[in-house]
Amino acid sequence: MSVNKVENWLFFRTVADADNDDGDSSTLLQNPTTICVPASKVIHMEPNADTALQIHWSPVKHPEDPNTHKVGYNHDNTSHDGVKISVDQGRTAEVMQTIGQAINSYVNKDGFIVVADDMTTDVDNNTVDAEYLSPYITSCGNILAPYSSRHRGIHEYFEVITPMTADDDDVAASLSIKIPNPSIILEASLISVAVASNDVGSVALEYHNAAIADDSASGGTELVGAGASGSTSIPNGDLDISSNATFPALVHSGSAAKVSRTADTFLHVTAKEDCSSMTGTPQVGVYVKWFGLPAVIV
Amino acid sequence: MTKSKYTDRFWYFRNQADEDDDDGTGDSILIPVASITGMAMTAASNARMNIYFEGMNKGNVHYNAAAADTIDGLNGYVTLNITAGKSREVMQALVQVINRGPHHDGVTVIADDSTTDYDGTTREAVYIHRDILSVQHIENSVDGTTTP
Numbered sequence: 001m002s003v004n005k006v007e008n009w010l011f012f013r014t015v016a017d018a019d020n021d022d023g024d025s026s027t028l029l030q031n032p033t034t035i036c037v038p039a040s041k042v043i044h045m046e047p048n049a050d051t052a053l054q055i056h057w058s059p060v061k062h063p064e065d066p067n068t069h070k071v072g073y074n075h076d077n078t079s080h081d082g083v084k085i086s087v088d089q090g091r092t093a094e095v096m097q098t099i100g101q102a103i104n105s106y107v108n109k110d111g112f113i114v115v116a117d118d119m120t121t122d123v124d125n126n127t128v129d130a131e132y133l134s135p136y137i138t139s140c141g142n143i144l145a146p147y148s149s150r151h152r153g154i155h156e157y158f159e160v161i162t163p164m165t166a167d168d169d170d171v172a173a174s175l176s177i178k179i180p181n182p183s184i185i186l187e188a189s190l191i192s193v194a195v196a197s198n199d200v201g202s203v204a205l206e207y208h209n210a211a212i213a214d215d216s217a218s219g220g221t222e223l224v225g226a227g228a229s230g231s232t233s234i235p236n237g238d239l240d241i242s243s244n245a246t247f248p249a250l251v252h253s254g255s256a257a258k259v260s261r262t263a264d265t266f267l268h269v270t271a272k273e274d275c276s277s278m279t280g281t282p283q284v285g286v287y288v289k290w291f292g293l294p295a296v297i298v
Numbered sequence: 299m300t301k302s303k304y305t306d307r308f309w310y311f312r313n314q315a316d317e318d319d320d321d322g323t324g325d326s327i328l329i330p331v332a333s334i335t336g337m338a339m340t341a342a343s344n345a346r347m348n349i350y351f352e353g354m355n356k357g358n359v360h361y362n363a364a365a366a367d368t369i370d371g372l373n374g375y376v377t378l379n380i381t382a383g384k385s386r387e388v389m390q391a392l393v394q395v396i397n398r399g400p401h402h403d404g405v406t407v408i409a410d411d412s413t414t415d416y417d418g419t420t421r422e423a424v425y426i427h428r429d430i431l432s433v434q435h436i437e438n439s440v441d442g443t444t445t446p
Contacts, residue, residue, distance in 0.1 A: 007397065013385070018344060018382075018383035018385075019344060021339055021344045023340040023343060023344070023346065032338035032340070033339050033385075034385045034386065034389070035339075036336060036392075037336040037337075038334070038336070041335065057336075060338060061372070061373055061375075062372040062373055110390065110398075112389070117386065123384065145336070
């Protein structure tokens with residue numbers, strides 16, 4: 001085992017009474033009353049006023065997604081993880097220096113650094129002193145841990161699904177996500193991942209306003225396949241998943257017009273021949289790209 | 299700023315009292331300490347805190363409304379029941395565990411609710427600190443199948 005360095009962690013508490021250290025001070029459930037984060041997650045500090053300092057760190061509740069950050073937009077660009085602490089007027093520089101020094105200090109105790117703890121009444125109702133790393137810190141303000149980045153922007157999704165036996169034009173399989181309203185579908189494609197064990201199997205991709213059960217009549221609009229409006233798919237045909245198909249086979253939406261959706265969008269892989277006698281376990285990879293909100297599990 | 303992390307240390311949690319029931323996602327979990335993103339008190343109780351760790355749903359950003367991702371986010375987390383009002387003590391104890399010397403095998407049992415072994419014998423539950431009382435919930439952040 002190789003353990004080279006220890007790491008300092010930063011502690012903040014924004015309530016005066018331990019009885020109120022109850023998780024969240026907002027209705028949105030993104031303002032924890034107490035938080036402890038690794039110092040290595042700190043991104044930067046900056047003044048918010050001449051009496052307030054903001055410390056930002058990497059997201060606690062959701063993954064950092066550099067691709068999404070590049071092309072997406074946070075619903076509230078003030079909603080970055082971090083804390084606001086109050087300081088004496090004109091002392092933001094001194095406080096930043098003290099916190100920076102503490103982060104870089106050798107961990108001579110346990111690595112637990114109390115930056116700001118407003119608690120003055122403990123759980124036994126004893127009066128205790130608030131504790132601050134710097135004499136210029138006067139209180140711990142709002143702590144922010146947004147539950148999600150709620151990105152608006154470009155999204156891509158890929159899932160491998162297993163079409164079941166189905167009658168012609170019935171749904172053979174569905175994606176496990178839906179695209180929330182509104183959205184603009186930019187492109188989609190299908191690729192065979194495994195083929196049937198007999199010479200039966202042909203599918204297309206449709207979108208619809210509602211989920212449709214497998215082996216029920218499809219009700220959607222074809223986006224990828226021979227039935228796409230204007231014969232826009234490339235190649236212009238359905239995805240062959242039968243045993244004698246070229247493997248892997250793939251079909252893309254091609255020159256299909258972008259689809260403006262004003263309702264939730266469900267995606268179905270639909271049988272394009274009578275697949276009720278299909279055998280084996282064919283699998284299809286489904287790709288979709290859209291502009292709008294992140295997908296939701298259904 | 300200290301950048302290095304313990305890439306070879308792991309924390310273990312289990313929320314099943316009987317080992318026979320430790321048989322699926324959410325029953326127990328082992329997470330690398332380097333993946334922990336933070337610890338925070340969680341809603342509506344001064345006796346419950348979450349330890350968040352980097353989740354597996356990184357490729358496709360999507361949300362599981364049924365699992366309340368809109369509240370707890372897309373990362374994984376373990377919810378611990380703790381003694382009321384002892385958030386600082388528990389967090390400090392956990393940081394101490396992270397930073398203590400390499401005098402063990404790299405795996406630390408933070409909270410194990412199991413009191414009945416697979417053979418039916420009983421034993422004490424294990425908690426790294428006296429103010430950790432039990433494991434309320436384990437969320438691995440995986441939407442969909444977890445079988446490789």
